[in-house]
Structures are given as C-alpha cells and as structure tokens.
Amino acid sequence: MNYDYVFPFAAIIGQEKAKKALLLNLINPKIGGVLLSGEKGTAKSTLVRGMAVLMKGMKVINLPLNTTEDRLIGTIDIEKTITQGRRSFQPGILKEAHGNILYVDEVNLLSEHLVNCILQVASSGLNKVEREGISVVHPCQFVLVGTMNPEEGNIRSQFLDRFGLFVEIKGCEDLYERKEIIKRRLEYERSPLDFIEKWRLETDVLSQQIKAAKKYLSKVQVSDNVMKLAAELAKEANCAGHRAELVIIETARAIAAYEKRSNISVGHIKEAAEYTLPHRKREKTTKQELPPETPEMEEQKESNEQQSKQPEEYEPSDQAEQEEESEAEQQEDPNTLEPKQQEDGNSEVKDKKEENDEMSIDQIDDIGRTFIVKNLDIKAIDRKKRKGEGKRIRTKTDAKKGQYIRYKIPKNKLQDIAFDATLRAAAPYQAIREKKGLAITIDNSDFREKVREKRTGSTIIFIVDASGSMGAKKRMSAVKGAIVSLLTDAYQKRDKVGLIAFRKKEADVLLNITRSVDMAEKCLKTLPTGGKTPLSAGLFKGYEVIRTAQKKNPDMLPIIVLVSDGRTNASINGGDPFEEAMEIAKKIRMEGIRSIVVDTEQGFIKLGIAKDIANALGALYCKLEELEGEQLAEAVRQCAIDCNY
Amino acid sequence: MKNAKTVYPFTAIVGQEKMKKALILNVINPLLGGVLIKGEKGTAKSTAVRALAELLPERTQVEGCIFGCDPYDKSGMCITCLKKLEVNVKLNEVKGKMKVVDLPISATEDRVVGTLDIEYAIKKGEKKFEPGILAQANRNILYVDEVNLLDDHIVDVLLDSAAMGVNTIEREGVSFSHPARFILVGTMNPEEGDLRPQLLDRFCMVVNVTGERESEKRMEVIKNRLEFEKDSEAFAKKWKSKQQELRNRIKKAQELLHEVTYDDSILEMAARTSIEMEVDGHRADIAMIKTAMTIAAFNGRNKVLNSDLLEAAELVLPHRMRRTPFEEGIFNMSRVENVIGQTHQG
Structure with a gap:
C-alpha cells in the first residue's frame, strides 16, 4: 500500500517527546527504536506512519499481527523452486527490515512465537534461516518501533529492553491545541492530497534537518565524563545489563547532532536518560529528574526483578489510583453512608447479634483499596511456563481455532492442513514427479499441519463469604478491593470470571461465568453482607457452576477463589456445617479443580478453620492481610500455570 | 445482497430512532467510522442492519476491481488500479451499490484477511493472493453480529485495518496489502460480555437499544411483523414510497455534506x-x-x-x-x- 498518503508528520500537533524520539532514531539508527505507549486516539500510529515519509532511503516495514513465521523470517520460494528445480530462498519481512524501520502496531498483542523470533534476530543482528531445506544467513539490523495501548496488556521485559527509547503518550489538554487537531484532521480527510501538499514545505524542512543532523553525527565527540555520567545514571536506575548506558550515549549523540553541537553536554545526557530509562528502571530511586513511571512500566519492572521480593510501594501510580478511588467512593456515598456509620459504631455488637439473627440488617461495603496486581516473576519459573505472561495462558490448540503461526509435520490423522507449508514441502520435488496436468503434485509425505496459538484465559470463580461476620471492621471492603484488583488483572488476561456469594441460608450465583469483568465489578459493588455463613452451600454452588461450564467447554481451566473465614454455621442438609464443607471441599479436590483460599479471619483468637478447608481443597492458602502484597493475584496466576503444565 | 427474499423495510421498523439515525448517518458519511449497537435480544438490531442494505446509495467504482476502488480517490486505491493510472490506462467506471458484508464470528483468520490461492498454486505453480472478507468490505459496510464474541486474534486484525484503512497480509507465503476502508457496524448483547476498549474506541458511535415500553408501540411492532410474514412483497410495496423518500434524503444529505461548515x-x-x-x-x-x-x-x-x-x-x-x-x-x-x-x- 502506498505510504505516501499519510497524515504529514509536521502537521501533528503536540506529542513533542514522541516526535523527538522518532526523529532521533532516524538520525541515529543505533539507538535501536522506540516504543510509544499510550491511550487510544493519541496519534501514535499516525506519528510512525508520518515518519516514513521523512527519510529517503529508509523505509517503514510493517509487521502485521497476523504475520506467519514463514513471512517473518523467509522461506523457500515455491515458484522459483518449481520452475528452476532448485531450492531458492524467498526473503521475509526481516530481510526487508534490514537497515530500515520495523514497525509493529499494537505490539503488546504480537504472538509470543514471533516475539521470540524477533528477539533472536535482534540480539545477533543476523537472521539465520534453517528450514525447508533452505540454509541462509543474512544480516538483519533494524530500528524497532512499536506502539501499544497499555490497557490491553504488557510486553515482557526482555522484549521491552529491545526498544531503545520509551515515550508515554497522552492526549493534550490545551483547548486551543485540541481545536487545531480537529481542524487539521478534518481538513486532511476532506482532501488528503491537498493537505499533504500544503504541508510539503514543512515536511521538506524537517527532512533536511534530519539529513543534516545525520551527517553531523560522526562529528559528535563522546568524552569520558559523558560516559561516566551515563553509566552512573544507568546504575542508579538499576538497569539490567549494559544496554541502558549504551543507548543513553547513542541518544545523546543524536540529540547533540540535532542541535549541531560537537560535544555532548550534561543536559543532553539527562534528556537522553528521560527516553531510555523509564522502561528499564527496576527499582525506585530517589532521583527526581527521571520522569514518573506509569503503572505498566512498573509492573514490567517488577517482573524484571528476580527473587527480590521486597514489597514495593507504587508511589506515583498509587497516588493516581487512590485519587480515582476516592472519586469512586464519593460517587457511591449516597448508598453507603448509612451502613458505614453503623458499622463504625457498633460493629462488635452486631457481630454477636448476627450469630442467631437472620433478620439482621444487610450492609453494603464500598470497594476498598485496590492495587496493581503484580506480574508473575517469570524468570524464576521454568522457561516453558513463561507463556503465562501476556495472556494468562497461551495454549497451542488442536481445535481449528486460533491464530496460525507456524506448521508442523502431522503425527496422526491430518486435520488442519497448512497449504502453504505443504506446497513448499512439495516444491523441490516437482521436477521428478509425475504431473497429471497440474503444476504441482503433492505426495503424502508433503503434508504439513497448522500450529495455531490461542489465548485461553482461566475461568475464575470467586466464592465470597458475605455473612455478617464479614461486614465487621471493613473486612468486606478490603475483600472487595482485592477482588477488584484481581478483576483488572483478569481483564488483561482475558479471563472469564464468575461470582458466587453465600450468606444467610444459601449461596447465590451473582454472576454466571462471563467475560464481562465489568458486570462482575458491578455485582460486587452492590454485594450486601449479613446473616449466617453457609460455607458448604457456597462451595457446592461453585462446584455446580464449574461442572456445567465444563460440559460446554472441556478445555477450560477453572480456578476457585474462596474468600471466607471458614467459620461456617449453616449446612445444606442440617448436619454439621464444618463436616459438610470439608466433604465438598474434598470432592472439589478430587475433580482436579484448582483453588485458593483467602482467609479473612481476624482478631486474637483464631480458629484456623479456613486453613483446614484449604487443606481439604488442596488449595493455596493466604491471609487477607497478605493480599496487599499482591500475593493473591500471583497465587491465581501460579495456579493457572500449574494446572496447564 | 442479491437475495430473492424480500428484506424487511428499514422505514417499517417501529421506534429505535437513535439506532436508525446512527446507521443513516454512517451511510451518508462513510468516513465517520461505524456504529456499535448494544441491546437485548429481539430489539431489531440485526433487522435494521440488514434492512440498511436496501437504502444504500450508488457510487462509482472501478470496473473489475475486486476492492471497488474509487476512480477519483488516489489515496485509497489498490495497487492494481494505481499502476494502471501510472501508465495512463483509463479506469473504466461502473455504478455500484454499497453492500453489507457479513463477518460471521466463526470466520477464520485466513478468510478474513485473505490467503494463498491454493487452487491456482496447484494448477499453475504460482502464488496468487486470494482476497478475504476485508477485501470485500472495502468501501462497504462490514457487519459483525455479536461482535463481543469475536475471537481475540480476529479483533486484532480488525483493529489493524480499521486504524489505517489498509489490510496488510504477511502470511502463508503471501505478502500483499490492499485498501480496506469499511464502515464497521457491530451489534452485541452486553450480557454476553464486553468489548475490548481498544475496539470499542474504533466505533464512532454507540447506541443502546431497548425494547419499546409503550404497549401501543409494541402492538405496532407485532402488527408490522405479522403483516410482513404473511406477504412480504405486499408489505414492501406498502412501504415503497417511504423507503424512496428516505433514500432521496440520504442522497441529498450526501451532496450537501461537502458544503457543511462550522464556526x-x-x-x-x-x-x-x-x-x-x-x-x-x-x-x-x-x-x-x-x-x-x-x-x-x-x-x-x-x-x-x-x-x-x-x-x-x-x-x-x-x-x-x-x-x-x-x-x-x-x-x-x-x-x-x-x-x-x-x-x-x-
């Protein structure tokens, strides 16, 4: 497609940092690319496409998300192989990308397998193709440019590190600028060609500037002091490896060249650090000159950290969270004001009263502190399990659904034929085969099958104790906070969720298994507490829901998250409530359903019943207080991984 | 859609004014970026979209071009048409109707984006691109029923092409790109789960539909439907003048659109x-x-x-x-x- 018809780079308003980061990469390709991360509709893609026009001799090569492996690294050329009877190589995107810009839109959604291919090539600078009887090596160095919306999930840290620079993009708030943005966009849409022509001069000026800066680049001196400063900055940010300081230096060189200075100043280095360190930083430093981080980056950073399990505070992001939250609380106030007051005043009295009072007043707690769910420490786990990041689990599916990423030689009966791979396999032998009027004859041994990758989230059933005891001392509020945090995580991992609450005499399915995390949150918000604790009914309901769901979709990975103090005092059949709960718990375990128990027990005298239940379930066990350390989410994740492998 | 079956006339849909208007606006101005219709079952969502097909205006397109390129818009042309222009081959124009192209949720990725033409490859030993749904959807309406149930990787593909109006294929040995500018129309039942925000944002507008509350209107709905089922052709005839009226209005609005100014x-x-x-x-x-x-x-x-x-x-x-x-x-x-x-x- 023709990239000449794109919104002119020079006409884009604002986003100065992103623009500069892109320009610096054009000036000095050694920087290694840039990742633009930001909310939707902030001209991320427009910027990158606009950039393509600025540089003659450097192209933007697009890597679409649906790319298959053969097109990425290159493969056997069917046509040539057939006509010439000789195996010949058909280069892929990586060959084209050599010396150019490789652009991935929505890079956080790129197939894991393709990411691995890119990583391998990027680290060696060579693309080694060994497939289908082809053996080719070609140099492959490119500027990697990606755009992403962090709402859709994260990039794993190793891949993140490949992007030289990082810029977070936000919409601009200035009224005048916003007006101008609308105006220009509409003008462009009315007549793209005229608009491009109108901006031709500005575009040319910018191109000239880049050209000049590129020439000037070799004149820029790198002094020892500058190197030292870069190294110190990188050290302070606790970056892994040495790429950070190298990129700082290369970036500073480009900045200096852009300004036509032959010496790199401290200012240049600091500016460069603003682009290079945010996504590589691994621990909070006290340095204020570094830009505040986004939650996503923090998470990423967290996952970088290997075993260091320090409970970290998310300072900047936390503030934002809390602000948001207090807003939410305000909105809820009309509903919750009353019960809250009650709760503060006589929660203890109520506690006792509720033991034998089923007519007790229900109360609705608001959602307590939420937190960003910690990313799984991927490096600590076996390599194979790494697939847990991004989507919770990526399974190679046998069903004919999912994204076709590569092929394999079929083992049993051929089901999902990979035509392209089959043709490629057949191509070299065409010269010696009988044709029967066709151009290609295919032999049984040629058949290849598709390997598809599908993202399957887990199905998490929350079984929440909503009895009177949970209402005390804002316990429910904390529980709600924890669950909402998990829901956020679940959204990004494309999990399905269900919500069951048990109170008074029975358990209710508040939300059947759904992908709508939205609805789960709404249900949770209005969940009242009060009454007895029919734990066994809750567990049984959860078991039922999972059983029905499994009938529909046998591949699903169910996980039960039980949130309760375990002090059950109501049974289904009128027997001993505890015994009954233990019975059902054992049954769930027998079915191979994974579970997690969150103990909400508080006070001096702890009965530890929840722990017993957890043992019967074979569940991971943690206390509500520990949730703040984001362990629940991790536990769920771990659970998901365990049951997949 | 050239089916012998008569489609329920758009103008005969009772109520749902907001939904109808949103659809019409998108027909008038295809650059708007589509509409998502959210609502419970049985609220004429799909009926409205299918009925829309009959109202769609004619436009000029390049003869024989599978993408239905606009002969006067160089910025959105496919490579074949562009090449023809470069060597001064005249592009033959034909009148064509805008279509509603269905994207079923069971569609596989290769059918959506296009793939290698197997038959051609086996017979001729050459590679040829076989266009998919996105190719058909260029300059047309791409309709996804139950859009919230679409597979994740298909959504990614949609996002890609919706963003830049181009479908880039790098798969199964084929490397190709073609224009894919479409009006994305989706319907969904929110009970079944949510749409990813990124995709949601690509829809220019969202309308919520609910069943009519007034019993009078509800009766009218039943009456119309029964009448249509009894004799669809007679029913269509009855609404013919209304349909024509709306068609004219859309056409006028399209012409007027170029002159609309704002302060x-x-x-x-x-x-x-x-x-x-x-x-x-x-x-x-x-x-x-x-x-x-x-x-x-x-x-x-x-x-x-x-x-x-x-x-x-x-x-x-x-x-x-x-x-x-x-x-x-x-x-x-x-x-x-x-x-x-x-x-x-x-």
Missing part, C-alpha cells in the same frame, strides 16, 4: 467537551464534529448548529468515558449540555 465556536465547544468529560485521546473530538456535520446535512442545513453538536455528543461520547478497562464511566449529559450552550433550538 470556530463549534470547534471550541467540541474540544471543551472532551476536556471536561475527560475522554481518552482525540478521536472523540474529531468524531463529534464529523457527526455533527453529518447531522446538519441530514437536516438539510449547511451549517452546524449547537443542537447538532449536542446530538452528536450523545452518540459519540458515552462509550469513551471509561477511565479504567472495566470501570463504567458515568456519562452525564447535563455536563455536556452545560458546555454546549443551547442558544439555538434543537
């Missing part, structure tokens, strides 16, 4: 609204103005009034209000009304 104050209000409502990014501002312009054209005016902008805001803003992936943004129309002073009567 600076309108621009300012749109920008101010977006800031006030804290929407993500700039897509909302642009969508608001474009929608307002189209509404003005539909109303036979060449100037955007405040009331147009207000109406546009109601269509464009609500789904962009979310701050976190699943936190329901609270959309408060009165806040918008405050910004967009209603100096003109609506």
Whole structure:
C-alpha cells in the first residue's frame, strides 16, 4: 500500500517527546527504536506512519499481527523452486527490515512465537534461516518501533529492553491545541492530497534537518565524563545489563547532532536518560529528574526483578489510583453512608447479634483499596511456563481455532492442513514427479499441519463469604478491593470470571461465568453482607457452576477463589456445617479443580478453620492481610500455570 | 445482497430512532467510522442492519476491481488500479451499490484477511493472493453480529485495518496489502460480555437499544411483523414510497455534506467537551464534529448548529468515558449540555 498518503508528520500537533524520539532514531539508527505507549486516539500510529515519509532511503516495514513465521523470517520460494528445480530462498519481512524501520502496531498483542523470533534476530543482528531445506544467513539490523495501548496488556521485559527509547503518550489538554487537531484532521480527510501538499514545505524542512543532523553525527565527540555520567545514571536506575548506558550515549549523540553541537553536554545526557530509562528502571530511586513511571512500566519492572521480593510501594501510580478511588467512593456515598456509620459504631455488637439473627440488617461495603496486581516473576519459573505472561495462558490448540503461526509435520490423522507449508514441502520435488496436468503434485509425505496459538484465559470463580461476620471492621471492603484488583488483572488476561456469594441460608450465583469483568465489578459493588455463613452451600454452588461450564467447554481451566473465614454455621442438609464443607471441599479436590483460599479471619483468637478447608481443597492458602502484597493475584496466576503444565 | 427474499423495510421498523439515525448517518458519511449497537435480544438490531442494505446509495467504482476502488480517490486505491493510472490506462467506471458484508464470528483468520490461492498454486505453480472478507468490505459496510464474541486474534486484525484503512497480509507465503476502508457496524448483547476498549474506541458511535415500553408501540411492532410474514412483497410495496423518500434524503444529505461548515465556536465547544468529560485521546473530538456535520446535512442545513453538536455528543461520547478497562464511566449529559450552550433550538 502506498505510504505516501499519510497524515504529514509536521502537521501533528503536540506529542513533542514522541516526535523527538522518532526523529532521533532516524538520525541515529543505533539507538535501536522506540516504543510509544499510550491511550487510544493519541496519534501514535499516525506519528510512525508520518515518519516514513521523512527519510529517503529508509523505509517503514510493517509487521502485521497476523504475520506467519514463514513471512517473518523467509522461506523457500515455491515458484522459483518449481520452475528452476532448485531450492531458492524467498526473503521475509526481516530481510526487508534490514537497515530500515520495523514497525509493529499494537505490539503488546504480537504472538509470543514471533516475539521470540524477533528477539533472536535482534540480539545477533543476523537472521539465520534453517528450514525447508533452505540454509541462509543474512544480516538483519533494524530500528524497532512499536506502539501499544497499555490497557490491553504488557510486553515482557526482555522484549521491552529491545526498544531503545520509551515515550508515554497522552492526549493534550490545551483547548486551543485540541481545536487545531480537529481542524487539521478534518481538513486532511476532506482532501488528503491537498493537505499533504500544503504541508510539503514543512515536511521538506524537517527532512533536511534530519539529513543534516545525520551527517553531523560522526562529528559528535563522546568524552569520558559523558560516559561516566551515563553509566552512573544507568546504575542508579538499576538497569539490567549494559544496554541502558549504551543507548543513553547513542541518544545523546543524536540529540547533540540535532542541535549541531560537537560535544555532548550534561543536559543532553539527562534528556537522553528521560527516553531510555523509564522502561528499564527496576527499582525506585530517589532521583527526581527521571520522569514518573506509569503503572505498566512498573509492573514490567517488577517482573524484571528476580527473587527480590521486597514489597514495593507504587508511589506515583498509587497516588493516581487512590485519587480515582476516592472519586469512586464519593460517587457511591449516597448508598453507603448509612451502613458505614453503623458499622463504625457498633460493629462488635452486631457481630454477636448476627450469630442467631437472620433478620439482621444487610450492609453494603464500598470497594476498598485496590492495587496493581503484580506480574508473575517469570524468570524464576521454568522457561516453558513463561507463556503465562501476556495472556494468562497461551495454549497451542488442536481445535481449528486460533491464530496460525507456524506448521508442523502431522503425527496422526491430518486435520488442519497448512497449504502453504505443504506446497513448499512439495516444491523441490516437482521436477521428478509425475504431473497429471497440474503444476504441482503433492505426495503424502508433503503434508504439513497448522500450529495455531490461542489465548485461553482461566475461568475464575470467586466464592465470597458475605455473612455478617464479614461486614465487621471493613473486612468486606478490603475483600472487595482485592477482588477488584484481581478483576483488572483478569481483564488483561482475558479471563472469564464468575461470582458466587453465600450468606444467610444459601449461596447465590451473582454472576454466571462471563467475560464481562465489568458486570462482575458491578455485582460486587452492590454485594450486601449479613446473616449466617453457609460455607458448604457456597462451595457446592461453585462446584455446580464449574461442572456445567465444563460440559460446554472441556478445555477450560477453572480456578476457585474462596474468600471466607471458614467459620461456617449453616449446612445444606442440617448436619454439621464444618463436616459438610470439608466433604465438598474434598470432592472439589478430587475433580482436579484448582483453588485458593483467602482467609479473612481476624482478631486474637483464631480458629484456623479456613486453613483446614484449604487443606481439604488442596488449595493455596493466604491471609487477607497478605493480599496487599499482591500475593493473591500471583497465587491465581501460579495456579493457572500449574494446572496447564 | 442479491437475495430473492424480500428484506424487511428499514422505514417499517417501529421506534429505535437513535439506532436508525446512527446507521443513516454512517451511510451518508462513510468516513465517520461505524456504529456499535448494544441491546437485548429481539430489539431489531440485526433487522435494521440488514434492512440498511436496501437504502444504500450508488457510487462509482472501478470496473473489475475486486476492492471497488474509487476512480477519483488516489489515496485509497489498490495497487492494481494505481499502476494502471501510472501508465495512463483509463479506469473504466461502473455504478455500484454499497453492500453489507457479513463477518460471521466463526470466520477464520485466513478468510478474513485473505490467503494463498491454493487452487491456482496447484494448477499453475504460482502464488496468487486470494482476497478475504476485508477485501470485500472495502468501501462497504462490514457487519459483525455479536461482535463481543469475536475471537481475540480476529479483533486484532480488525483493529489493524480499521486504524489505517489498509489490510496488510504477511502470511502463508503471501505478502500483499490492499485498501480496506469499511464502515464497521457491530451489534452485541452486553450480557454476553464486553468489548475490548481498544475496539470499542474504533466505533464512532454507540447506541443502546431497548425494547419499546409503550404497549401501543409494541402492538405496532407485532402488527408490522405479522403483516410482513404473511406477504412480504405486499408489505414492501406498502412501504415503497417511504423507503424512496428516505433514500432521496440520504442522497441529498450526501451532496450537501461537502458544503457543511462550522464556526470556530463549534470547534471550541467540541474540544471543551472532551476536556471536561475527560475522554481518552482525540478521536472523540474529531468524531463529534464529523457527526455533527453529518447531522446538519441530514437536516438539510449547511451549517452546524449547537443542537447538532449536542446530538452528536450523545452518540459519540458515552462509550469513551471509561477511565479504567472495566470501570463504567458515568456519562452525564447535563455536563455536556452545560458546555454546549443551547442558544439555538434543537
């Protein structure tokens, strides 16, 4: 497609940092690319496409998300192989990308397998193709440019590190600028060609500037002091490896060249650090000159950290969270004001009263502190399990659904034929085969099958104790906070969720298994507490829901998250409530359903019943207080991984 | 769609004015960016979209081009047509109707984006691209029923092409790209799960439909439906003049659209609204103005009034209000009304 018809780079308003980061990469390709991360509709893609026009001799090569492996690294050329009877190589995107810009839109959604291919090539600078009887090596160095919306999930840290620079993009708030943005966009849409022509001069000026800066680049001196400063900055940010300081230096060189200075100043280095360190930083430093981080980056950073399990505070992001939250609380106030007051005043009295009072007043707690769910420490786990990041689990599916990423030689009966791979396999032998009027004859041994990758989230059933005891001392509020945090995580991992609450005499399915995390949150918000604790009914309901769901979709990975103090005092059949709960718990375990128990027990005298239940379930066990350390989410994740492998 | 079966006439759909209007606006101005219809089952969602096909206007396209390129728009042309232009081959024009192209949720990726033409390869030993649904959808309406149930990787593909109007294929040995500018129309039942925000944002407007509440209207719905089922052709005939009337109105609006202007104050209000409502990014501002312009054209005016902008805001803003992936943004129309002073009567 023709990239000449794109919104002119020079006409884009604002986003100065992103623009500069892109320009610096054009000036000095050694920087290694840039990742633009930001909310939707902030001209991320427009910027990158606009950039393509600025540089003659450097192209933007697009890597679409649906790319298959053969097109990425290159493969056997069917046509040539057939006509010439000789195996010949058909280069892929990586060959084209050599010396150019490789652009991935929505890079956080790129197939894991393709990411691995890119990583391998990027680290060696060579693309080694060994497939289908082809053996080719070609140099492959490119500027990697990606755009992403962090709402859709994260990039794993190793891949993140490949992007030289990082810029977070936000919409601009200035009224005048916003007006101008609308105006220009509409003008462009009315007549793209005229608009491009109108901006031709500005575009040319910018191109000239880049050209000049590129020439000037070799004149820029790198002094020892500058190197030292870069190294110190990188050290302070606790970056892994040495790429950070190298990129700082290369970036500073480009900045200096852009300004036509032959010496790199401290200012240049600091500016460069603003682009290079945010996504590589691994621990909070006290340095204020570094830009505040986004939650996503923090998470990423967290996952970088290997075993260091320090409970970290998310300072900047936390503030934002809390602000948001207090807003939410305000909105809820009309509903919750009353019960809250009650709760503060006589929660203890109520506690006792509720033991034998089923007519007790229900109360609705608001959602307590939420937190960003910690990313799984991927490096600590076996390599194979790494697939847990991004989507919770990526399974190679046998069903004919999912994204076709590569092929394999079929083992049993051929089901999902990979035509392209089959043709490629057949191509070299065409010269010696009988044709029967066709151009290609295919032999049984040629058949290849598709390997598809599908993202399957887990199905998490929350079984929440909503009895009177949970209402005390804002316990429910904390529980709600924890669950909402998990829901956020679940959204990004494309999990399905269900919500069951048990109170008074029975358990209710508040939300059947759904992908709508939205609805789960709404249900949770209005969940009242009060009454007895029919734990066994809750567990049984959860078991039922999972059983029905499994009938529909046998591949699903169910996980039960039980949130309760375990002090059950109501049974289904009128027997001993505890015994009954233990019975059902054992049954769930027998079915191979994974579970997690969150103990909400508080006070001096702890009965530890929840722990017993957890043992019967074979569940991971943690206390509500520990949730703040984001362990629940991790536990769920771990659970998901365990049951997949 | 050339099926012998008569389609339920668009104008015979009772109520659901907002949905009907949103669909019509998109037909008038294909650059708007589509509409998502959210609602319970049995609220004429799909009926409306299918009925739309009959109202779609004619336009010129290059003869024999599978992508239906516009012979006068170089910026959105496929490679074959462009090459022809370069060597001064005249592009033959034909009149063609805009179509509704279905994207079933069971569609596989290769059918959506296109793939290697196997037959051709085996017979001729050459590679040829076999266009998929996105190729057909160029300059047409791409309709996804139950869009929230679409497979994740198909959504990714849609996002890719919806963003830049180009479908790039790098798969199964084929490397190709072609224009894929389509009006994305989706319907969904929110009970079945949510749409990813990224995809949600690509829809210019979202309308919520509910069943009619008044018993009189409900009776009318039943009456019309029964009449249609009894004798669809007679029913269609009955509505023929109404249909023609609407078709004419759409055509007029399309012609008028190029002349629609707006004051600076309108621009300012749109920008101010977006800031006030804290929407993500700039897509909302642009969508608001474009929608307002189209509404003005539909109303036979060449100037955007405040009331147009207000109406546009109601269509464009609500789904962009979310701050976190699943936190329901609270959309408060009165806040918008405050910004967009209603100096003109609506």
